[in-house]
Amino acid sequence: MRRVSRIAVAGVAAAALAVTVSACGSSSSESAGGSGKSKGIGLAYDVGGKGDQSFNDAAYAGFQKAEKDFGVGGRDIEPQDGESDADKVQRLETLAKSGYNPVIGVGFAYAPAVKQVAAKYPKVSFGIIDDNTIHAKNVADMVFHEEQASYLAGITAAKTTKKNHIGFIGGVDIPLIHKFEAGFVQGAKSVNPKIKIESQYLTQTPAEGGFSSPDKGENAANGQIDAGADVVYHAAGLSGQGVIKAAAAHKVWAIGVDSDQYAQSALSAYKDSILTSALKNVSGAVYELAKSVVKDKKPLSGEVRGSLDNGGVGLADSNPVFKNNADLQAALKKAEQGIKDGTITVKTS
Structure with missing residues (x-):
């Protein structure tokens, strides 16, 4: 891994098997593993989807590392062009109903959907990146300076x-x-x-x-x-x-x-x-939420903010x-x- 200036960035594990989820976007990967009540991590991408070499790919890196380190499965789902909040709700419900925990919406656009679905599935931990307006006991609002x-x-x-x-x-x-x-x-x-x-x-x-x-x-x-x-x-x-x-x-x-x-x-x-x-450190935020749910059994909730002080933001020096x-x-x-x-x-x- 290349050294990065004063920030810990999650590594990337091997790619998982391709699958498709109808009616709620395409799911690019699902890997076997996990036991008990949780199948692993559910990840729903923001506009641009995986392959943006930026925001969404950072989330995917944390997702893959958590899968590898904790021996759990995962499903990541792509957005659709011109989709509505209802599409996002359906996507998150699909993940929660299928047994994934935590379920993470990548991007502030998921705020209405996360708020609605988290209330419906109080035993599932949810995360949202770049929004801190939900304030629910089972939601981690992952934001950054x-x-x-x-x-x-x-x-x-x-x-x-x-x-x-x-x-x-x-x-x-x-x-x-x-x-x-x-x-x-x-x-x-x-x-x-x-x-x-x-x-x-x-x-x-x-x-x-x-x-x-x-x-x-x-x-x-x-x-x-x-x-x-x-x-x-x-x-x-x-x-x-x-x-x-x-x-x-x-x-x-x-x-x-x-x-x-x-x-x-x-x-x-x-x-x-x-x-x-x-x-x-979007990758780290995804990883830490997964760790808190899957390994520590003490799910993060409330505002979780990355800063220079805690290594949540920084500059790359590759x-x-x-x-x-x-x-x-x-x-x-x-x-x-x-x-x-x-x-x-x-x-x-």
């Missing part, structure tokens, strides 16, 4: 740009992604208050494809690079693959998100243009160009300490 990792990404961009001109591309114009932008801008301006920052959101709603359209990401990045940006940070899920592709084509830097995108095999053709990635930049690393270390001790407060909007 994305703005903290983004602050470090902003410092990285400002220390790396040769033109004092950088860019941010958000997938969807929503409060969650505003946190990424706010931290990035604040971090960059802590280095150079006069730095020029391009900022763009791909869509207003997830249904319009902001998190699932690499072509939209590529077009936006091309526009920012043509305008003069030579480091572009994305918080756009699958759409971010287009941002990275554009950066590589123009020979400028991209900063990835959620997973260590430099280390993703599907992005290997572009890796030399991926300076770092702002990580949030790229030697990033890792070996002594001036940058010193600045990042100082900033990280300031965030941890409270002398730096990172904005969320």
Whole structure:
């Protein structure tokens, strides 16, 4: 495993057997194992699905590691295009009714469905990533200080740009992604208050494809690079693959998100243009919830928040160009300490 700066990221186990679940999306894997009341872990993906090399794939890594370490089964189910909350409810009910425990919704869009299904199945533990509005005894609200990792990404961009001109591309114009932008801008301006920052959101709603359209990401990045940006940070899920592709084509830097995108095999053709990635330990969150249910028999519930202080967010240092930049690393270390001790407060909007 590549070393990752001050954050523990769950490893990836072997892929499981492919199956299909009708009426509630396709399920890409189900592995044998498990005993007693729980068949293992149920995982329902967000828009973009598995293969985004980012948010959903981070959840899948934690899912696979839990399957391997705890000797249980698991079923992971893909979303459908244009699906409704009712589709999500049916998907989660299918997992709960089939005996999977915990059942995890990957993404804030699952909040209404998790709230409804958790109330119907009080003996099943549920998890939701990126939402903390449910407040039920059998639900773990797994959230992160994305703005903290983004602050470090902003410092990285400002220390790396040769033109004092950088860019941010958000997938969807929503409060969650505003946190990424706010931290990035604040971090960059802590280095150079006069730095020029391009900022763009791909869509207003997830249904319009902001998190699932690499072509939209590529077009936006091309526009920012043509305008003069030579480091572009994305918080756009699958759409971010287009941002990275554009950066590589123009020979400028991209900063990835959620997973260590430099280390993703599907992005290997572009890796030399991926300076770092702002990580949030979605894989670890999935793994720890599974552990609490399957092994510890003390299910997590309530808000579980990842931060720099507990290793829930950070920056990947797989790229030697990033890792070996002594001036940058010193600045990042100082900033990280300031965030941890409270002398730096990172904005969320």
